[in-house]
Amino acid sequence: MRLFLFIVFILLLEVYSFQLIRTLSKGHWWKWVYLGISILVVANVFLQFYLYPNRAVVSGARDLSVTLLLSFLAAKSIFILFMLGEDIYRFVEGVVNSLSRKREPDQSFFQGRRDFIAKVGLAVAALPFGAILYGAWRGKYDYQIREYELSFDDLPEAFDGYKITQLSDIHVGSFDDKEEVKYAIDLANKQQSDLILFTGDLVNNVASEMEGWEEIFGSLNAPDGVYSVLGNHDYGDYAQWDSKEAKAANMEQLYKIQEDMGWRLLMDENERITRKSDSISIVGVQNWGGGRFPKYGDLEKASAGLTNEEFKVLLSHDPTHWDLQVKDDEKKYHLTLSGHTHGMQFGIEIPGFIKLSPAWFVYKKWAGIYKEAEQFLNVNRGFGFLGYSGRAGIWPEITVITLRKSPRKLA
Numbered sequence: 001m002r003l004f005l006f007i008v009f010i011l012l013l014e015v016y017s018f019q020l021i022r023t024l025s026k027g028h029w030w031k032w033v034y035l036g037i038s039i040l041v042v043a044n045v046f047l048q049f050y051l052y053p054n055r056a057v058v059s060g061a062r063d064l065s066v067t068l069l070l071s072f073l074a075a076k077s078i079f080i081l082f083m084l085g086e087d088i089y090r091f092v093e094g095v096v097n098s099l100s101r102k103r104e105p106d107q108s109f110f111q112g113r114r115d116f117i118a119k120v121g122l123a124v125a126a127l128p129f130g131a132i133l134y135g136a137w138r139g140k141y142d143y144q145i146r147e148y149e150l151s152f153d154d155l156p157e158a159f160d161g162y163k164i165t166q167l168s169d170i171h172v173g174s175f176d177d178k179e180e181v182k183y184a185i186d187l188a189n190k191q192q193s194d195l196i197l198f199t200g201d202l203v204n205n206v207a208s209e210m211e212g213w214e215e216i217f218g219s220l221n222a223p224d225g226v227y228s229v230l231g232n233h234d235y236g237d238y239a240q241w242d243s244k245e246a247k248a249a250n251m252e253q254l255y256k257i258q259e260d261m262g263w264r265l266l267m268d269e270n271e272r273i274t275r276k277s278d279s280i281s282i283v284g285v286q287n288w289g290g291g292r293f294p295k296y297g298d299l300e301k302a303s304a305g306l307t308n309e310e311f312k313v314l315l316s317h318d319p320t321h322w323d324l325q326v327k328d329d330e331k332k333y334h335l336t337l338s339g340h341t342h343g344m345q346f347g348i349e350i351p352g353f354i355k356l357s358p359a360w361f362v363y364k365k366w367a368g369i370y371k372e373a374e375q376f377l378n379v380n381r382g383f384g385f386l387g388y389s390g391r392a393g394i395w396p397e398i399t400v401i402t403l404r405k406s407p408r409k410l411a
Helices: 002-025 030-051 060-099 107-137 178-190 214-218 244-260 320-326
Strands: 144-152 162-167 195-198 226-228 263-265 269-275 278-284 312-315 335-338 348-350 354-356 368-372 375-379 397-405
Touching (some): 060 107
Parallel strands (some): 195 226, 278 312, 335 375
Antiparallel strands (some): 368 375
């Protein structure tokens, strides 16, 4: 059904945009060039998915076809919005003139205004087109350090100033440049955090994607170690398997890879980190998401043995888990770290001014820090990329969070 609706949307977009281009071309031949390119871009996407139906098979050609399609769709959508607004305005103006029996305005004025709006629309439409192409060329490796200081009344004294580096959504099967990735891992290590936490989606679909990458990601290090949880893509649910045994073997391979890299994978469990006589608990839950996403995690099991008062950092891949279960749990999870959304890998962010992305239509909390009832959630924008082979405006992220003890309030 979703595929059918997508095809209908594409067809409507193409028909309307071609009618606009045909009108604006005023009989010139270039309208047929536009139509030919549009057909080739759309047809190539379906061809690539026909040639590589198994999502577990990494295909650069398929990713490129999706990138080109997204570029064209973004540009056409903005152009159409400009022209649709003009058409609606003309229709309303015509109805008003007809009802008031006013003489029809000079049509040459209408055409001049329409040509001007079309030129503006094309100019504006070029911006997302160029941005998406730039994101596929360079933006996907434009790693950003995002630093936050979070204060807690009940943070143990010994952990005042404790630094945590968070990575999420590596999606190693999408990478095509080891040097860029190695640079980013070195950058993460240079933050000199006390602890590194990874919040899921190490691979796109299968554990074998990690072959040749173990040394790079195994070089992540921190005094208190590297902890991780699984994301929805790590379970192999989106790949085709010959048997249940093959899928189970894939999971065992993924577990072993993380163990060999020195990562401590938390499967609905927790561990304490101690400083002097104080401690905090790292709680890791398996993937639990709203809607159609898998609900493997067991929050109660993950926090077994912990009291309500203990300071807890929860790793949960999907941020919808926070709203649906975590924030109202009596155990009180002081800080929850998630990822999953990627910020849709496309948007506009100007710190302190604007934060826009298509992710806003899907997720209540899709990027950055959120706070409710003295509990914090950080949604990491992701380290890698998937589907669209790039990032534009929503850059790959390495999060550094410093825990602070709130100053005592005077009576």
